[in-house]
Amino acid sequence: DAKTTQPPSMDCAEGRAANLPCNHSTISGNEYVYWYRQIHSQGPQYIIHGLKNNETNEMASLIITEDRKSSTLILPHATLRDTAVYYCIVRVLYNTDKLIFGTGTRLQVFP
Amino acid sequence: KAGVTQTPRYLIKTRGQQVTLSCSPISGHRSVSWYQQTPGQGLQFLFEYFSETQRNKGNFPGRFSGRQFSNSRSEMNVSTLELGDSALYLCASSLRQGEEAFFGQGTRLTVV
Numbered sequence: 001d002a003k004t005t006q007p008p009s010m011d012c013a014e015g016r017a018a019n020l021p022c023n024h025s026t027i028s029g030n031e032y033v034y035w036y037r038q039i040h041s042q043g044p045q046y047i048i049h050g051l052k053n054n055e056t057n058e059m060a061s062l063i064i065t066e067d068r069k070s071s072t073l074i075l076p077h078a079t080l081r082d083t084a085v086y087y088c089i090v091r092v093l094y095n096t097d098k099l100i101f102g103t104g105t106r107l108q109v110f111p
Numbered sequence: 112k113a114g115v116t117q118t119p120r121y122l123i124k125t126r127g128q129q130v131t132l133s134c135s136p137i138s139g140h141r142s143v144s145w146y147q148q149t150p151g152q153g154l155q156f157l158f159e160y161f162s163e164t165q166r167n168k169g170n171f172p173g174r175f176s177g178r179q180f181s182n183s184r185s186e187m188n189v190s191t192l193e194l195g196d197s198a199l200y201l202c203a204s205s206l207r208q209g210e211e212a213f214f215g216q217g218t219r220l221t222v223v
Contacts, residue, residue, distance in 0.1 A: 034211070043115070043201050043214030044154070087154075097144040097205055097212055098167050101154035 004088045009106040012082075018075040020105050022088030025069045030092055033064060034099070035073045037084040044087065044101075047073065078109045113138065115204050115215035123221045129190040132218045136183050136204030143185040144212065145177060148199040157200075160185055192222045 005023040012018040024033065035047040048055055048062045050071075055062045061074040075082055087104040116135040124130050136143050144159035144167075156169040160179035177187040183204070189196055199219050203212035 041199075041217075043203070043216050046211045046213060049211065096167050097142050097159045097161075097203065098156050098169075099144075099146075099154075099203075099212065100156065101146075103153060 003100075004090060004102050006086070006088055006102060006105045008103065009108070011108050011110060012075075012078045014080060014109055014111050015077055018078040018082065018107055018109070020073040020075075020086050020088075020107065021070065022073070023070045024088070024090050027068050027090050028092075031090045032092070033062065033068075033071050034089045034091060035060070035062065036087045036089065036099075036101075037082075038087070038104075039081075039084040047086075078107075080109050080111065083107060083109045115202055115213055117200075117202050117215035117218050119218060120216065121219050121221075123223060124192050125223055126192055126194060128192050129188060130192060130220060131186055131188045132200055132202075132220070134185045134187075134202030134204075134215060136185070136202075137213055140204035140206050140213075141183050142205045142207060142210075142212075143179055143183065144203050144205075145185070145187050146201040146203070147171075148201060148217070149195075149197070154201070157187065189220075194222050196220065197222045 034049040036044040038044045050062045064071045085104040085106050118133045142161045145157040148154045158168045163179045174190045179185045199217045201217045203214045205212045
């Protein structure tokens with residue numbers, strides 16, 4: 001699986017958009033980009049995934065660059081409850097459940 | 112519907128003992144995977160099961176084992192516990208292998 005690089009930490013004001021970047025320069029053509037988050041002492045929570053088109057759901061938007069070497073997770077209106085560690089993972093779909101977690105980005109949302 | 116259920120939530124064991132952790136996947140989910148989370152190593156993949164068969168295994172010693180039952184429930188076992196096995200053990204299930212995984216709250220194991 002391709003490796004990902006994320007900034008270790010970010011801050012965001014409540015109500016503002018949180019933009020979390022992820023580099024995955026060695027991603028293969030059949031690998032998807034997945035985002036999970038982990039709120040302190042809880043199990044990781046699935047957020048969103050995509051292949052090459054931008055994706056949006058009730059939680060977030062995922063913007064993948066045209067060359068697929070990087071992506072950005074956008075939380076449009078961050079709340080205090082969005083404070084968590086966010087993990088960007090690339091994996092082949094329908095092949096395995098194995099997720100390779102990096103160190104993620106610790107997002108702190110402040111009032 | 113109910114999420115992934117892991118039991119027990121907390122456990123304290125002594126070095127040398129063995130432990131069994133249980134995971135009940137979301138109803139209808141057939142794929143179960145296990146992870147270990149420690150402050151030093153982060154989240155690491157242990158193994159995954161689909162239709163009672165282990166499909167993939169992480170880089171852990173043979174003391175770590177698991178199984179899946181016909182109802183998709185899964186157990187993992189750690190024998191001859193070491194202090195370094197103290198961790199949060201997480202189970203995740205998915206409808207089919209490779210689809211988005213939903214995690215349980217985990218079992219926090221402390222080895223003393």
